Amino acid sequence: MEQNLQKLFKQAAYHPESRLSGDVWTAIEVKKAQITKRKKFGYLSLSVLSLSGSVFSIKSLIGELIRLGFFDYFSLAFSDSGVIATYWKEYTLSLADSLPVASLALSFFLLFVLFISIRRASYQFKNKLSIA
Amino acid sequence: MENSDELKIKEYLLGNEEVFKELVYKYTPSIFNFSARFVGVDYANDIVQDVFIKVWKNIKKFDYNKASFKTWIFTIARNTVTDYLRKKKMINFSALDKEEESFADNIEDDVVLPDEALIKLEDKEFLNKLLDEIPTNYKEVLVLYYQEDMTFKEIGELLGKPLNTVKSHHHRALTILREMLK
Secondary structure (H helix, E strand, O other): OHHHHHHHHHHOOOOOOOOHHHHHHHHHHHHHHHHHHHHHHHHHHHHHHHHHHHHHHHHHHHHHHHHOOHHHHHHHHHHOHHHHHHOHHHHHHHHHHOOOHHHHHHHHHHHHHHHHHHHHHHHHHHHHHHHO | OOOHHHHHHHHHHOOOOHHHHHHHHHHHHHHHHHHHHHHOHHHHHHHHHHHHHHHHHHHHHOOOOOOOHHHHHHHHHHHHHHHHHHHOOOOOHHHHHHHHHHHHOOOOOOOOOOHHHHHHOOOHHHHHHHHHHOOHHHHHHHHHHHHOOOOHHHHHHHHOOOHHHHHHHHHHHHHHHHHHHO
């Protein structure tokens, strides 16, 4: 009986139009293109934002480095290496003390975001080319 | 154990897009038939499209250690159909669960459909009409078991129900079918 029922049920199955599989595949392709476009736009926006942020933060970093005398300490290493060799501990501490840690961290973070977003955006561009 | 579907998914995840297309072509008729049983032929196309987009979006989450691809895709189809029925405020699949749990303990002998009944069922239109009248919970077991060649175990995994409950759904469905044919 089970086999008969199986046969009868299969005979009564609803069948889709032959183009349905093709339509489904097209819908997936369209969805894929939409997602790629959205991601591309998102990563490009992020790249622009992080680039402008990086410019500002690097400018502020340089200003801070000048204000705290980092470059003066740094140039000492080339002009008077004998003193540096003698007082290297004090010199290292002064050099570290003249580093604007917050500005430095912010600049590195923004540069990192810029790098990642450019990488992701270029991946999306490549992806779009491969879809096309 | 991996079957050809699982191997295809692995290949797709490695970058071969064509194999996903093969899966779409392979499962479209089954998902269409399953969906059409519950939402009607007119809306089944949309359901099929939704199902495959969900499958494509979530393919990385598929774990062949938990279930076969067939069970997984039918689970997605069932959830999509349930969402659709819920939106349309039509009956949902779990409406009869409670009643069925108590019935699960009382399965008697196998239901036998007499030959005359089977002859009546040879009329496709008639069989489809009967199926439309069978409650959703029982109908889905019949469709998955007889049309999609799934085992009771696979159906249980798909529906998230114990094996005994699935068997009792099957038993009850055949009983209803036999009553209808009298």
